[in-house]
Amino acid sequence: MPETARRTDRFSGTRYGNRPTMKDVAARAGVGLKTVSRVVNGEPGVTPETERRVQEAIDALGFRRNDSARVLRKGRTASIGLVLEDLADPFYGPLSRAVEEVARAHGALLINGSSAEDPDREQELALALCARRVDGLVIIPAGDDHRYLEPEVKAGVATVFVDRPAGRIDADVVLSDNFGGARSGVAHLIAHGHRRIGFIGDMPRIHTAAERLRGYRAAMEDAGIPVEDSWMSLGVTDPERVRRAAEDMLTGPAPVTAIFAGNNRVTVTVVRVLAEQSRRVAFVGFDDIELADLLQPGVTVVAQDAAALGRTAAERLFRQLDGELIAPERIELPTRLITRGSGELPPAD
Amino acid sequence: MPETARRTDRFSGTRYGNRPTMKDVAARAGVGLKTVSRVVNGEPGVTPETERRVQEAIDALGFRRNDSARVLRKGRTASIGLVLEDLADPFYGPLSRAVEEVARAHGALLINGSSAEDPDREQELALALCARRVDGLVIIPAGDDHRYLEPEVKAGVATVFVDRPAGRIDADVVLSDNFGGARSGVAHLIAHGHRRIGFIGDMPRIHTAAERLRGYRAAMEDAGIPVEDSWMSLGVTDPERVRRAAEDMLTGPAPVTAIFAGNNRVTVTVVRVLAEQSRRVAFVGFDDIELADLLQPGVTVVAQDAAALGRTAAERLFRQLDGELIAPERIELPTRLITRGSGELPPAD
DNA sequence: CGCGCACATGACAACGTTGTCCAGGCTCTA
DNA sequence: TAGAGCCTGGACAACGTTGTCATGTGCGCG
Numbered sequence: 001m002p003e004t005a006r007r008t009d010r011f012s013g014t015r016y017g018n019r020p021t022m023k024d025v026a027a028r029a030g031v032g033l034k035t036v037s038r039v040v041n042g043e044p045g046v047t048p049e050t051e052r053r054v055q056e057a058i059d060a061l062g063f064r065r066n067d068s069a070r071v072l073r074k075g076r077t078a079s080i081g082l083v084l085e086d087l088a089d090p091f092y093g094p095l096s097r098a099v100e101e102v103a104r105a106h107g108a109l110l111i112n113g114s115s116a117e118d119p120d121r122e123q124e125l126a127l128a129l130c131a132r133r134v135d136g137l138v139i140i141p142a143g144d145d146h147r148y149l150e151p152e153v154k155a156g157v158a159t160v161f162v163d164r165p166a167g168r169i170d171a172d173v174v175l176s177d178n179f180g181g182a183r184s185g186v187a188h189l190i191a192h193g194h195r196r197i198g199f200i201g202d203m204p205r206i207h208t209a210a211e212r213l214r215g216y217r218a219a220m221e222d223a224g225i226p227v228e229d230s231w232m233s234l235g236v237t238d239p240e241r242v243r244r245a246a247e248d249m250l251t252g253p254a255p256v257t258a259i260f261a262g263n264n265r266v267t268v269t270v271v272r273v274l275a276e277q278s279r280r281v282a283f284v285g286f287d288d289i290e291l292a293d294l295l296q297p298g299v300t301v302v303a304q305d306a307a308a309l310g311r312t313a314a315e316r317l318f319r320q321l322d323g324e325l326i327a328p329e330r331i332e333l334p335t336r337l338i339t340r341g342s343g344e345l346p347p348a349d
Numbered sequence: 350m351p352e353t354a355r356r357t358d359r360f361s362g363t364r365y366g367n368r369p370t371m372k373d374v375a376a377r378a379g380v381g382l383k384t385v386s387r388v389v390n391g392e393p394g395v396t397p398e399t400e401r402r403v404q405e406a407i408d409a410l411g412f413r414r415n416d417s418a419r420v421l422r423k424g425r426t427a428s429i430g431l432v433l434e435d436l437a438d439p440f441y442g443p444l445s446r447a448v449e450e451v452a453r454a455h456g457a458l459l460i461n462g463s464s465a466e467d468p469d470r471e472q473e474l475a476l477a478l479c480a481r482r483v484d485g486l487v488i489i490p491a492g493d494d495h496r497y498l499e500p501e502v503k504a505g506v507a508t509v510f511v512d513r514p515a516g517r518i519d520a521d522v523v524l525s526d527n528f529g530g531a532r533s534g535v536a537h538l539i540a541h542g543h544r545r546i547g548f549i550g551d552m553p554r555i556h557t558a559a560e561r562l563r564g565y566r567a568a569m570e571d572a573g574i575p576v577e578d579s580w581m582s583l584g585v586t587d588p589e590r591v592r593r594a595a596e597d598m599l600t601g602p603a604p605v606t607a608i609f610a611g612n613n614r615v616t617v618t619v620v621r622v623l624a625e626q627s628r629r630v631a632f633v634g635f636d637d638i639e640l641a642d643l644l645q646p647g648v649t650v651v652a653q654d655a656a657a658l659g660r661t662a663a664e665r666l667f668r669q670l671d672g673e674l675i676a677p678e679r680i681e682l683p684t685r686l687i688t689r690g691s692g693e694l695p696p697a698d
Numbered sequence: 699c700g701c702g703c704a705c706a707t708g709a710c711a712a713c714g715t716t717g718t719c720c721a722g723g724c725t726c727t728a
Numbered sequence: 729t730a731g732a733g734c735c736t737g738g739a740c741a742a743c744g745t746t747g748t749c750a751t752g753t754g755c756g757c758g
Contacts, residue, residue: 064479066482068481069417071417072415079481088656090439093437097437100462109477109481111458111461131413131415132458133415133417289640290639291617294624
């Protein structure tokens with residue numbers, strides 16, 4: 001296909017298909033190319049009369065500056081990338097929104113994508129964003145080896161990891177206190193008399209899941225309670241299997257009297273299972289969920305502040321971009337135990 | 350500042366600051382620029398031996414193709430823009446995710462931003478995305494005049510509106526059946542014996558809100574019930590004022606025996622208020638909410654399929670981009686009444 | 699043995715913008 | 729009134745990539 005046919009588009013008749021350029025605007029306004037550039041960018045050195053003529057041509061032609069060319073020339077894109085696990089997860093909504101707000105305050109756009117917890121997809125996405133020359137990256141890691149980002153970081157791409165630490169690379173990280181949060185949640189159950197406490201969480205290869213498991217173990221150990229394997233379910237998140245795991249813990253010779261859930265998705269399923277039980281089983285979940293206060297009993301949770309995670313990470317990112325030469329740091333945000341009833345039930349055995 | 354100093358960055362020591370280009374790779378591999386381009390793009394006509402040498406240079410230098418330059422040359426960005434109202438709203442999470450999935454299937458990235466229900470911000474965002482030369486736009490309109498997009502559409506930017514119709518421009522629109530859904534929800538309450546039914550919704554300038562209000566009125570009229578002004582609250586969404594509106598309807602000489610909520614945010618607040626009442630008040634809400642089945646009573650809702658909205662819109666967008674010459678169309682997706690208890694309560698007066 | 703042909707490779711222009719630099723016209727002052 | 733200085737505006741190169749086209753090499757076949 002000849003080069004000149006490239007721009008033909010699917011439209012017929014009056015549709016243009018070719019966008020006007022500064023050159024076109026300049027021709028129409030009867031001025032030089034650079035003068036148009038000056039007007040578009042609000043640079044000084046143009047008489048009001050010239051500016052008016054240029055502006056008129058811009059409006060008439062429907063000119064819009066081509067930022068690709070601008071980026072190519074200037075080196076900065078004024079956009080940042082966000083790689084997260086799942087846009088549809090209610091936990092990440094406020095986080096992305098917070099990142100977006102900070103980006104907006106700095107005049108940057110947000111490009112984002114979901115890794116679906118797949119390390120390859122995370123890498124593919126992150127590198128695609130780098131190819132677009134985003135100024136910075138906020139990453140919620142799916143994988144545990146981020147050496148593939150080394151050339152990017154060296155080339156000046158600001159990078160901050162959120163929610164989970166980076167693997168094999170020295171970078172800023174913003175985390176919740178998963179260990180401490182889980183520990184205090186489980187300790188809360190213990191303080192209310194429980195000893196046989198179940199734990200249902202995600203795969204321990206996910207850092208947050210591992211930390212929360214560690215918190216569970218620590219609380220149990222603090223209280224001198226040996227943990228039985230049958231009390232723990234690791235690596236299940238789909239509703240069906242979580243349901244079965246919960247039911248298993250609640251039956252048998254020495255059933256648990258309380259359950260600690262490792263994340264919001266597990267929580268909603270376990271809460272459903274517990275609602276079906278005749279026996280009252282205590283419950284504490286990691287991550288807050290909507291309407292938790294309206295259930296009977298209210299759902300006690302260890303809440304993390306997703307928006308604060310996103311905001312902190314993004315601010316850190318722009319501090320890197322603003323040239324504040326800061327050594328990579330690990331920032332840990334506190335969690336908050338919210339008691340609503342389910343975690344204060346006494347053991348029923 | 351001299352042009353050559355432009356690339357100095359905040360890093361010291363071994364940091365590079367300059368990204369290698371194809372030229373650098375070519376020099377290192379001892380081949381021509383175009384050969385590198387061929388290897389990077391997997392074009393034929395390169396001997397395995399040459400390809401190996403080039404690949405080696407690429408890895409050694411940490412080269413990553415600059416997509417800005419590529420876009421400038423090729424005209425297509427392989428990215429689409431999504432302008433929505435609030436990323437943090439649980440309704441839009443699945444919608445964005447669906448758009449993203451379709452984009453991914455077509456090899457495109459997603460750039461998105463929240464308009465925060467502000468028409469100016471919507472326009473600013475949409476135009477910024479156009480300046481980046483996104484191939485297409487999915488817009489959840491905040492404003493009601495989209496003529497500002499005319500030059501873009503003419504220039505070939507595929508455009509689809511979702512959730513609410515476009516204003517003053519002829520374009521594809523994907524909507525839920527807001528009118529029919531609300532009408533059936535209210536009819537459901539009427540069928541259970543209610544006559545004094547309250548409606549709490551968003552500002553009628555928002556299309557979805559207006560349609561749902563219209564559905565409410567239609568259902569009431571179908572049943573021959575004159576609507577009292579005091580039964581309707583329009584334009585309030587913040588929890589405090591929704592709470593007051595609901596409480597007002599429930600007091601006075603002829604209190605409502607049922608409430609219909611116009612969206613998910615109103616629903617969560619009204620459900621809270623109703624939980625505090627001694628009297629049982631029937632309730633139906635527009636939009637499904639998580640854990641609605643676990644509340645006492647379960648929350649009856651008119652559910653729309655957010656993911657389907659996003660998927661349909663995105664698919665439509667790519668059909669435009671794939672050159673299927675299709676006249677703008679209005680697609681309406683059905684809603685579904687999910688009965689869980691709250692909508693089946695009899696009037697208590 | 700020579701001709702043409704296929705194939706690998708590279709030189710070069712172009713994409714649309716911005717930074718640099720220079721020209722021309724103006725004002726102000728000596 | 730001439731020279732200095734300022735202000736406006738334009739010519740031109742460069743950003744990194746890809747499409748086009750030309751070149752060179754080696755091979756098969758008549």
